[in-house]
Amino acid sequence: MFSKGLKKEHYGYLFIAPFFIIFIVFGLYPIVYSFYLSLSSWDGFGSPEIIGFANYKRLIGDYMFYKALFNTLFIWVISVIPQLTVSLILAVILHEKFIKGKSLFRAIFFFPNIVTAASLGLLVGLIFSWQSGSFNELLINLGIISDPVNWPDKPYFMRLLISSILFWQYFGYSMIIYIAGLQGISRDLLEAAEIDGASKVQVFFKITLPLLKPIMIFQVITSIIGGMQIFDQPYTLTNGSGNPDNATLTSVMYLYKTAFTRYQYGYGSAIAFGLFIIIVIFSIISFVVMNRKTKGAQG
Amino acid sequence: MTQKIMPQTTLGRDAQPKSKVKTSHVFIYIFLVLLAIICIVPFYIMIIYGTHTNSEIASKFIFLPGSALVENYHSMMENVNIWRGFMNSLIISCCSTALTLYFGALNAYGFAKFKFKGNKVLFWFVLATMMVPQQLGLVGTFRIMYLLHLLDTYAALILPAAANAFAVFFVKQFIDGTIPDEIMESARVDGAGEFKTFNRIILPMLVPALAALGIFSFIGSWNNFMGPLVLLFSNDKYPLPLLVQLLQGYYGTNYGVQYLGVALSVLPIIIAFAIFSKRIIGSVAIGAVKG
Amino acid sequence: MRKRAQLSLITLLIGLAMLLSGCSLSAHGEDQKVLNIWTFTDEAKDAVKAFKKANPDIKVNLLFITNDNYVQKLISVLQAGKKVPDVFFVENTYWPQIKQIPLLQNLSKSPFNASEITDQQFQYIQDIEKDEDGNIRGLGYQGTPGAFYYRRDLTKKYLGTDDPDKVSEMISSWDKIMEIGEKVAKESNGKVHALSSYSDIDIVQAANIKQPWVVDGKLVIDQARMEEIDLTKEAREKNVEAKYESWGSAWTASMQQGTVMFYAEPTWGLPYIFESNAPKTSGKWGLANGPKAFSGGGTFMAMYSKSKHKDLAWKFMKFYTSDPTFSKDLAKTQQYFLSNKKIDSELAPELTSDFLAGQKYFDFFEKAGEEVPSAPQTKYDNDINSIWTNKLNEYLNGGFKTKAQMLKSFKTEVGHDFPEIDVND
Structure with a gap:
């Protein structure tokens, strides 16, 4: 029979086959098709017209692409730095034994992560809206301001607001992952160090932190990949507009707007590939940098 | 483990000067409680505001419940059926999660335990796909769904879940760490076929990893906004995130109704989380250590 | 054998997913006398109800998409050429963009001869309904001075x-x-x-x-x-x-x-x-x-040029824009000012609004409508x-x-x- 003729190791192909079939159809085909489109000009009606690398040429000189990229990076950096530090501090605190209600705190901190990002964008949009947002009304009630402030019209404020949403949504998640990493570190090691007279801070920097490096690399890289694709929150927060003055237009929003509201599918696809290349570059850079640091710390 | 150690260290702590411990602890608790408040306040606002009329919301700051809950609920249900959206979300998320878990595990097992030719290259290929933004293939995804007659169907959102690179990576790490080759060997000696071995023996062993992964992918699918935005047309198939956005109606904005809609879209998750939080967090942690 | 059991499990899973989608696929069968309409405004519900009453043999599927995603959806189905409704409503904001899509039926042509209807409308509406070449691509039922x-x-x-x-x-x-x-x-x-x-x-x-x-x-x-x-x-x-x-x-x-x-x-x-x-x-x-x-806003109905039910589609469009009984009823019960100035002027002397302290608002708008420039x-x-x-x-x-x-x-x-x-x- 067939199975007898098949060498044991070749069963591996059968195991991975379903995944790859689905992947080729729903993952690879769309990407290849998008690449084909990126070399063409197409508004969705009729058939695409091949125009070579003109879209990529346009991309390289496109100030809006760089602006969107800047917005995305800005929003990401402002959110990820506190996210990764606060969550580390929390993880260490909540890993301590004297804290009461640990699991309650963990649950509360993790909680924002499970809430639909799209709903969050809407909610925050409502809270900070100009003339009827509860934030302005709170400030007026407290006597801090007398007229409502037009928050949605302030570019940096809106970027910070998105960063805050992201921070708020992800610090609990990062914390849980750090805690998991901490649980992997032997308690004996830490206690031995403390008995040797090392202070808590010393233990943290000399032992805990280096041991957490792999987890940190994991967190940084996954957050780069996710962070460069921010879409839901700014999209629903600004009702798809990227206002004010495109300050909250992220790269993916720009891609979406170009392809799906302006119907420039070719150029939209080129933006997608541009973004992909940038994500790969950032991931590699951060991987290399963090790895080198690890070696330095150990050596 | 941890529980056994706990008394010892508490003892150790007690030996330190009491006052010093207390002040630093107080600060830590204040910090924790503040953060917890920040986590909860938006939900409080959302629920309270959902019970007020539009003009109340427009005219003053509110921190107590109002009386317009029923009214808001009715005008919301006139426009969108939130419970239908909830069902849609549930169907899509459950099916996608099931596919992700089974095929992710199958594939991971194939990579982890069979040294076929091209194993490494293909695995790296799978990993590389994790870096591809979902939006990259959006236009192409629309095209393939059209070719396969899957536009405006749940399947368009469910089927692709079978090829989830993160799941493969995640489960393979777990298999590498916890499942020795001997288990397979002994199963083979017993004459079990490869697939039977996988389904009967390996799959149950993967439960901790799958539970963690299942939660990730369920949440991911539940919160997916872009996919349905592009692939679904009919309102009655819309999952929650899209339905909530629909509340920003054509003729003006009713803030009370919007707040209520957001609140209701989140409420089932809040309840589920309140019940299962320990388990969920535990699973995430398990996943993270292995990953 | 075992492998087969395995395969069947996979097929079962995929089949399950297909099944979930399947119900929706089969629902849109090619029945006779089914008219598919897409709209972004709930106004259409009343019109459909009245239309069904007048034409009990026609089944109408009304899909109501309430927000800005509507146009995007409409354009994507037109591009894909699949699941396109026979009649679709377009808001004035998007109409200039939509009306130049070559998949909209030219209504100036026979058997529709839409100018018979549009001739009774305000001039500025007539101009909006036409494309660059002067062909009528849609019908507006609403007067919007x-x-x-x-x-x-x-x-x-x-x-x-x-x-x-x-x-x-x-x-x-x-x-x-x-x-x-x-x-x-x-x-x-x-x-x-x-x-x-x-x-x-x-x-x-x-x-x-x-x-x-x-x-x-x-x-x-x-x-x-x-x-x-x-x-x-x-x-x-x-x-x-x-x-x-x-x-x-x-x-x-x-x-x-x-x-x-x-x-x-x-x-x-x-x-x-x-x-x-x-x-x-x-x-x-x-x-x-x-x-x-x-003027401001306004809604236009267009017909898909590859529709299999153009006759039904036209019947509906004609009903909504020129049926005198329906139009008058709409105007009276819903304070709905019409694109059809003939009917508007018939109603002008009698319609007043309590909200406007008894002002004759149809009379007001009818005069205003004549002055609206064609932008x-x-x-x-x-x-x-x-x-x-x-x-x-x-x-x-x-x-x-x-x-x-x-x-x-x-x-x-x-x-x-x-x-x-x-x-x-």
């Missing part, structure tokens, strides 16, 4: 009258409005404003352009738009407008509170904006003519309009120091988004 809705209590207090003709005379130019605005703001200590927002100026000016945004591939900024920049700035600086965001909740609340004297809105503002947001102010409102005639359109209108209002809004909020900076930024963005448009002077 605009008015300056005013609070009678406020005009009485500050202007000494609430008579529509006298009020119209007092606001017959922007200069007069600015004067009133300054006066009102001063006398009320900044509590009451003449206009609700800069949009009240925008809607009027945008309806009075002579040249479209793009002429022969070049971006053109019409004189009316240049005036708009100065007018809105003046209104902002002199405290003439209340700075509300159109459609925001503070804006709608102001109708109830009586902090704004004039709102420039079209016919349908009466039921959809004022009555719905300020139900307790019935009898406090009036209609006046502002500095220029204008030229291009397929870029919606996109360029939104860039324009964004930049204008920013300019008013102090984001640009000078008008020149605002215009420069506007041109740059148009040129960026549409490389094929020449934006240099």
Whole structure:
């Protein structure tokens, strides 16, 4: 029979086959098709017209692409730095034994992560809206301001607001992952160090932190990949507009707007590939940098 | 483990000067409680505001419940059926999660335990796909769904879940760490076929990893906004995130109704989380250590 | 054997997913006498109900998508050529873009001969319904001339009258409005404003352009738009407008509170904006003519040129736009001003509104409708309009120091988004 003729190791192909079939159809085909489109000009009606690398040429000189990229990076950096530090501090605190209600705190901190990002964008949009947002009304009630402030019209404020949403949504998640990493570190090691007279801070920097490096690399890289694709929150927060003055237009929003509201599918696809290349570059850079640091710390 | 150690260290702590411990602890608790408040306040606002009329919301700051809950609920249900959206979300998320878990595990097992030719290259290929933004293939995804007659169907959102690179990576790490080759060997000696071995023996062993992964992918699918935005047309198939956005109606904005809609879209998750939080967090942690 | 069991498990899983989708696939079978309609407005529900009553043999599937995603969905199905409805509603904002898509049925042709219907409509609506070559691509059922809705209590207090003709005379130019605005703001200590927002100026000016945004591939900024920049700035600086965001909740609340004297809105503002947001102010409102005639919004029905049920589609469109019984009923029960001026003028002498203190509003709008100019359109209108209002809004909020900076930024963005448009002077 067939199975007898098949060498044991070749069963591996059968195991991975379903995944790859689905992947080729729903993952690879769309990407290849998008690449084909990126070399063409197409508004969705009729058939695409091949125009070579003109879209990529346009991309390289496109100030809006760089602006969107800047917005995305800005929003990401402002959110990820506190996210990764606060969550580390929390993880260490909540890993301590004297804290009461640990699991309650963990649950509360993790909680924002499970809430639909799209709903969050809407909610925050409502809270900070100009003339009827509860934030302005709170400030007026407290006597801090007398007229409502037009928050949605302030570019940096809106970027910070998105960063805050992201921070708020992800610090609990990062914390849980750090805690998991901490649980992997032997308690004996830490206690031995403390008995040797090392202070808590010393233990943290000399032992805990280096041991957490792999987890940190994991967190940084996954957050780069996710962070460069921010879409839901700014999209629903600004009702798809990227206002004010495109300050909250992220790269993916720009891609979406170009392809799906302006119907420039070719150029939209080129933006997608541009973004992909940038994500790969950032991931590699951060991987290399963090790895080198690890070696330095150990050596 | 941890529980056994706990008394010892508490003892150790007690030996330190009491006052010093207390002040630093107080600060830590204040910090924790503040953060917890920040986590909860938006939900409080959302629920309270959902019970007020539009003009109340427009005219003053509110921190107590109002009386317009029923009214808001009715005008919301006139426009969108939130419970239908909830069902849609549930169907899509459950099916996608099931596919992700089974095929992710199958594939991971194939990579982890069979040294076929091209194993490494293909695995790296799978990993590389994790870096591809979902939006990259959006236009192409629309095209393939059209070719396969899957536009405006749940399947368009469910089927692709079978090829989830993160799941493969995640489960393979777990298999590498916890499942020795001997288990397979002994199963083979017993004459079990490869697939039977996988389904009967390996799959149950993967439960901790799958539970963690299942939660990730369920949440991911539940919160997916872009996919349905592009692939679904009919309102009655819309999952929650899209339905909530629909509340920003054509003729003006009713803030009370919007707040209520957001609140209701989140409420089932809040309840589920309140019940299962320990388990969920535990699973995430398990996943993270292995990953 | 085991492998087969395995395979069947996989097929079962996939099959399950297919099944979930399958029910929806089979639901759209090619039955006879089924008419598929897509709409973004719930108004269509009543029309469909009436249409079904008149034609019990026709089954109508009405798909109601309530927000901005509607147009995107519509365009994607048109592009895919699949699941396209037989009849679809398009809002005025998107109509210029949609009407140039070659998949819309030319209704000028026989057997439709839509001009028989459109001849009875206001001229400006007829012009909107036609494409660049003068072919009718859609039918509008709604008449949308605009008015300056005013609070009678406020005009009485500050202007000494609430008579529509006298009020119209007092606001017959922007200069007069600015004067009133300054006066009102001063006398009320900044509590009451003449206009609700800069949009009240925008809607009027945008309806009075002579040249479209793009002429022969070049971006053109019409004189009316240049005036708009100065007018809105003046209104902002002199405290003439209340700075509300159109459609925001503070804006709608102001109708109830009586902090704004004039709102420039079209016919349908009466039921959809004022009555719905300020139900307790019935009898406090009036209609006046502002500095220029204008129109706003409107909905058009188009037919898919590859539809298998063109006869049914046409029957519905014809019913909605010209059936006298239905139209009159719609006008009377829902205060719905029609595109068909013949029917409007029949109703004009009898229809009054309590909300407007008994004013003969059909009579008012029928006269106003004759004055509405035909503003030229291009397929870029919606996109360029939104860039324009964004930049204008920013300019008013102090984001640009000078008008020149605002215009420069506007041109740059148009040129960026549409490389094929020449934006240099």
